[in-house]
Amino acid sequence: MISCRRIILPLLLSLRLLSPGVFQGQETGAADDVRQKVVYQNVVVQPGDTLWSISQKYLKDPRQWPQIVQHNAQLSSDVTVALPGMLLKVPLRLVKERYRSAEMVYLRNEVSVRRRETPDWKSAQMKMILFPEDALRTMVLSEARVLFGTGDILSLRENSHAVLLPPKLQTELLKGELRVQGVVQTMTASAKITPKPGTDYMARITPTNSTVVQVYRGSADVEAEGKSVAVNAGFATEVKLGRAPSAPTTIPPEAVIATGLVKSQEEKTRFRLDRQRISLELGKGNGQEGDTDALAIGMPIQGYRLQISRRENFNEVTIDKFFDVAETVDLGKNLPKGAYWWRVALVDLLGAEGNFSKPTPFEIK
Secondary structure (H helix, E strand, O other), rough: EEEEEEEOOOOOOOEEEEOOOOOOOEOOOHHHHHOOOEEEEEEEEEOOOEEEHHHHHHEEEEHHHHHHHOOOOOOOOOOOOOOOOEEEEHHHEEEEEOOEEEEEEEEEEOOOEEOOOOOOOOOOOOEEEOOOOOOOEOOOOOOEEEEEOOOOOEOOOOOEEEEEEOOEEEEEEEEEEEEEEEOOEEEEOEEEEEOOOOOOEEEEOOOOOOEEEEEEEOOOEEEEEOOEEEEEEEEEEEEEOOOOOOOOOEEOOOOOOHHHHOOOOOOOOOEEEOOEEEEEOOOOOOOOOOOOOEEEEOOOOEEEEEEEOOOOOOOEEEEEEEEEEEOOOOHHHOOOOOEEEEEEEEOOOOOOEEOOOOEEEEEEE
């Protein structure tokens, strides 16, 4: 599935913003901030900048310049002194949104970045700082995760293309799928999605250009054609072009799978959808232990998403694929010998995807 996305992100000007959300500390300024955790954004001062010019340009309230002095012991309180090349820590909450940056916190396989001032794509690196108008691209079986200084997380699935643009935490989803943990707003051709704080949601563009929104945690307002619906955790809505959002419906439940081992590399493993039940079927004589009639649901579904990883936490995913009704997968042809973990998520006829099942180990010998 090929995805194109535009991510609208705060703008950067003369200060080079480095790593948001990396440094944690304790606020010791005003009484109401005592012992409150602070997220810092590192900045490198450019030639000619002074404490006053920095405060005027980058702080929401320039009168808060003493806060910069407080968190940087090397500074004097003379606001007219030039500070070329200095590295400063500035509390993120003081920085204007349009001047904030983001950090690459997860990469899988082939991920590229194109800086706004260059036409060339280069390999992305962990902890790379992304600036406004930079572009991010993932290829087949690749994934990227970006952390905003606010703590919001934006995940790009495989075959995705995103451009960072000012001025707010917004995304423009043109094609494919996007998942957000936080308050990043998403715009599509048919809908606007505004999450509440602490929300985890997914937005997907269907082949008919409808927008499917599903919420895993928290709540999001989905607006279209002058009407808005609140979609709470465990529910989904569909927005067709030129239509108001549909009434929220429940998303598929979490799948439950049986335990067992794949004993032979030659044996085929098949995921079968039979009416309202999915089961894992293995070839004869493979030594599979446990009940293979594994996934029971109470609603029509169109298939399931399978993930396989070498690690139980699925930080690195080897296979991530959607399977339609009665599809067969031969793990022996796709995986080398070794120990793995697998999990599945049910997908209903609307395209809404449930939570993944608990990771289950298996082995190919």
